[in-house]
Amino acid sequence: MKFALRDYQSRDVQHIRNRFRQGDQAVLYQLSTGGGKTVVASHIAEGAVKRNNRVWFLVHRQELIRQFSEALHELSVHHGIIAPSFTPDPFMPVQVASVQTLVLRLGKYPAPQLIVSDECHHSVAASWDKIIRHYSAAKLLGVTATPCRMDGRGLGRHCGGHFDSMVAGPPMSELIRRGFLSPPRIYAPPVGADLSGLHKRFGEYKQGEVTAVMDKPVITGCAVDHYRRICSGAPAIAFCASVAHAEHVADQFRAAGFQATSVDGTMSDVDRKNRISALGNGQLNVLTSCDLISEGTDVPVVAAGILLRPTASLSLVMQQIGRTLRVSPGKDCAWILDHVSNVDRHGLHLLGHPDGDIEWSLDGEAKRTKKSDTEKSLRTKQCEKCYAVYLPPGPKCPYCGHLHEANTRKIEQVDGDLEELDVERFRQIEERRAAADKKREEGMCKTLEELQALAKRRGYDPKWAYVKWNMRRQGRSSGKGLFE
Numbered sequence: 001m002k003f004a005l006r007d008y009q010s011r012d013v014q015h016i017r018n019r020f021r022q023g024d025q026a027v028l029y030q031l032s033t034g035g036g037k038t039v040v041a042s043h044i045a046e047g048a049v050k051r052n053n054r055v056w057f058l059v060h061r062q063e064l065i066r067q068f069s070e071a072l073h074e075l076s077v078h079h080g081i082i083a084p085s086f087t088p089d090p091f092m093p094v095q096v097a098s099v100q101t102l103v104l105r106l107g108k109y110p111a112p113q114l115i116v117s118d119e120c121h122h123s124v125a126a127s128w129d130k131i132i133r134h135y136s137a138a139k140l141l142g143v144t145a146t147p148c149r150m151d152g153r154g155l156g157r158h159c160g161g162h163f164d165s166m167v168a169g170p171p172m173s174e175l176i177r178r179g180f181l182s183p184p185r186i187y188a189p190p191v192g193a194d195l196s197g198l199h200k201r202f203g204e205y206k207q208g209e210v211t212a213v214m215d216k217p218v219i220t221g222c223a224v225d226h227y228r229r230i231c232s233g234a235p236a237i238a239f240c241a242s243v244a245h246a247e248h249v250a251d252q253f254r255a256a257g258f259q260a261t262s263v264d265g266t267m268s269d270v271d272r273k274n275r276i277s278a279l280g281n282g283q284l285n286v287l288t289s290c291d292l293i294s295e296g297t298d299v300p301v302v303a304a305g306i307l308l309r310p311t312a313s314l315s316l317v318m319q320q321i322g323r324t325l326r327v328s329p330g331k332d333c334a335w336i337l338d339h340v341s342n343v344d345r346h347g348l349h350l351l352g353h354p355d356g357d358i359e360w361s362l363d364g365e366a367k368r369t370k371k372s373d374t375e376k377s378l379r380t381k382q383c384e385k386c387y388a389v390y391l392p393p394g395p396k397c398p399y400c401g402h403l404h405e406a407n408t409r410k411i412e413q414v415d416g417d418l419e420e421l422d423v424e425r426f427r428q429i430e431e432r433r434a435a436a437d438k439k440r441e442e443g444m445c446k447t448l449e450e451l452q453a454l455a456k457r458r459g460y461d462p463k464w465a466y467v468k469w470n471m472r473r474q475g476r477s478s479g480k481g482l483f484e
């Protein structure tokens with residue numbers, strides 16, 4: 001093999017090897033989408049093969065076998081393939097195996113000493129588990145951008161997962177700063193979708209409900225308008241709620257004069273590939289899909305992600321956003337057009353900024369407290385004109401240059417003294433943050449007695465607790481302003 005590793009990749013390879021040497025059976029490697037997980041995993045595999053070991057790469061979707069095989073081929077990793085319609089070559093020390101195929105052929109091939117698994121825990125958990133348990137003597141290297149399960153639980157042994165330890169690559173902000181990923185520009189334009197009544201099943205919003213809310217011409221029309229206004233013509237992927245939704249969205253983009261089409265799992269490999277490469281070579285503006293391209297599809301030129309599927313899964317939204325962050329000549333940013341509050345829901349306002357880096361762990365999402373999410377949302381501002389989410393200070397929206405009314409007045413008053421504006425802005429932010437803290441504290445009071453105790457601590461009129469309590473029981477959220 002003759003590929004050069006980036007500095008952090010060499011460092012991570014070393015860390016992973018150290019974990020195995022220290023006796024860990026299963027190591028999870030976390031690296032942002034676009035950071036080069038396959039390169040790192042291939043390097044580890046190469047080292048293992050040199051010491052006469054057999055290595056299997058588990059791939060969880062049939063359609064990714066060829067893609068993964070090509071990626072290994074580019075890295076000069078020769079391998080056999082275990083999947084339907086491929087002739088097995090069981091004597092190759094490296095195998096790329098489809099989870100669905102392998103689970104039916106357990107014990108039919110010489111057992112591996114190392115299994116490398118890419119995102120398998122997300123979608124084929126049962127078959128994947130079965131394989132890992134069958135070859136329990138093999139070391140396991142899991143690679144993922146988002147180490148958590150659909151329900152937010154972690155992947156560590158202590159959470160019922162498989163992994164003993166985690167090696168985390170550089171945070172996303174560092175990869176952006178060093179030019180390995182494009183900086184995201186987040187916009188959250190409202191499209192009038194009412195997401196308040198969505199229910200969850202197995203940790204994710206019910207698809208039927210999501211489709212019913214989102215698949216409406218007026219909502220899609222609004223999304224098309226925002227695309228035109230913010231990044232007209234930029235190669236975009238629209239993440240939709242169902243196959244039909246994806247088709248309708250593509251229809252509406254076409255009707256508005258854009259080149260658009262949808263892809264889904266029922267299409268042939270060739271058809272799907274053609275549509276994806278049309279996006280890559282500029283024949284298409286917008287590719288729409290419900291699921292298929294949130295993982296594994298590599299089109300670096302994609303510069304915009306249009307989020308039309310509200311999801312409770314941090315993992316999914318990170319994968320969707322990750323699709324847009326690859327670097328490509330002439331591309332200087334990634335537009336994230338979030339029409340479904342995914343950024344807000346998962347506290348991703350500062351994504352790309354050092355303060356927005358997610359600290360992953362084997363404990364899952366549990367460790368990401370609401371507090372830090374709230375702080376992130378309070379520290380950011382949304383432009384009232386273009387809906388960009390950005391980090392103050394600065395009197396202008398950094399993207400469209402819009403000056404907020406309050407700022408315009410201020411500027412006239414202080415004759416362009418930006419210092420003062422910043423102080424004022426930070427004072428406001430602090431105020432909002434304190435208000436949010438207060439509200440959170442109130443929310444944590446579960447009984448009238450606790451509310452009374454809080455009232456006492458804050459020096460409020462004792463009636464406050466009763467009013468608050470009664471309002472809550474009547475389903476109203478706030479008694480603010482009555483006695484405080």
Ligand SMILES: [Zn+2]
Nearest residue numbers: 383386397400
């Ligand atoms: Zn703006």
